[in-house]
Amino acid sequence: MPKDGTVHELTNRTIIFLEPLLDYADTAGAMLLLHGEQAAPSEAVDAKKSKLKLADYITKTLSALGLNLSNKAETYSDPTLRPVFMLNNYHYILKSLKRSGLLDLIHTWNKDVGQFYEDRINEQKKSYSESWSRVMHYITEVNEPISQQRIQAMESSRERLKDKEKQNIKDKFSGFNKELEDILRSQKGYAIPDPELREQMKKDNKDFIIPSYRMFLDKYKRLNFTKNPTKYIKYSVQDVAEVVDKLFDMSA
Numbered sequence: 001m002p003k004d005g006t007v008h009e010l011t012n013r014t015i016i017f018l019e020p021l022l023d024y025a026d027t028a029g030a031m032l033l034l035h036g037e038q039a040a041p042s043e044a045v046d047a048k049k050s051k052l053k054l055a056d057y058i059t060k061t062l063s064a065l066g067l068n069l070s071n072k073a074e075t076y077s078d079p080t081l082r083p084v085f086m087l088n089n090y091h092y093i094l095k096s097l098k099r100s101g102l103l104d105l106i107h108t109w110n111k112d113v114g115q116f117y118e119d120r121i122n123e124q125k126k127s128y129s130e131s132w133s134r135v136m137h138y139i140t141e142v143n144e145p146i147s148q149q150r151i152q153a154m155e156s157s158r159e160r161l162k163d164k165e166k167q168n169i170k171d172k173f174s175g176f177n178k179e180l181e182d183i184l185r186s187q188k189g190y191a192i193p194d195p196e197l198r199e200q201m202k203k204d205n206k207d208f209i210i211p212s213y214r215m216f217l218d219k220y221k222r223l224n225f226t227k228n229p230t231k232y233i234k235y236s237v238q239d240v241a242e243v244v245d246k247l248f249d250m251s252a
Helices: 009-034 041-045 047-073 081-100 102-107 113-139 148-157 163-187 195-220 237-245
Strands: none
Touching: 009 047, 009 081, 009 102, 047 081, 047 102, 047 113, 081 102, 081 113, 081 195, 102 113, 113 163, 113 195, 163 195, 163 237, 195 237
């Protein structure tokens, strides 16, 4: 298994095996028809049936590959690396099928295959995004330590924060900093070899976390919750964006 979650060699070899079949669709399909248990000899010379048979064969091969990859993904001890691995492989398969023209052939047999891979890719992206839940926990204002109304009232009356409120804010910043650093430490070792997919994943991460962090930072940085603000406010919004840009890049 690739330690960085990249495309598996089995996936690459399967695509290398399948792609040339398109150039010999009539012949390959005819051979499959001739070797079918219930095939009639006349089926071998029917070009349409031959191509449909080949499309069926490729679909079954890809299905077997997907099951194999899914089983392999379970061997990762890091649960976040599993969706990255599956995402890389599903994306590589779909991109290869589109580029080679195999997807058009497959769609003569099963028109849902392309959408199947699109759905699996979106599922893996969603599963991966759950790795950010611990970071978001600290900056999403579900159980906010102090309300916006209270802040406005304090600013107008110069009321001071209570010690408990100060500690709650400190805990949120400290928790965010730790989780962000943990993600950088682990996920910059993940690989997404496709440049377009890699940049899309980074953009998705930024769109997911930065708006919430910006609101969180703007809300609390103007409060006097500590005598040492740099200890807790370690990251600007731009700093967080730069951390995300280091992900999926072993050289970062």
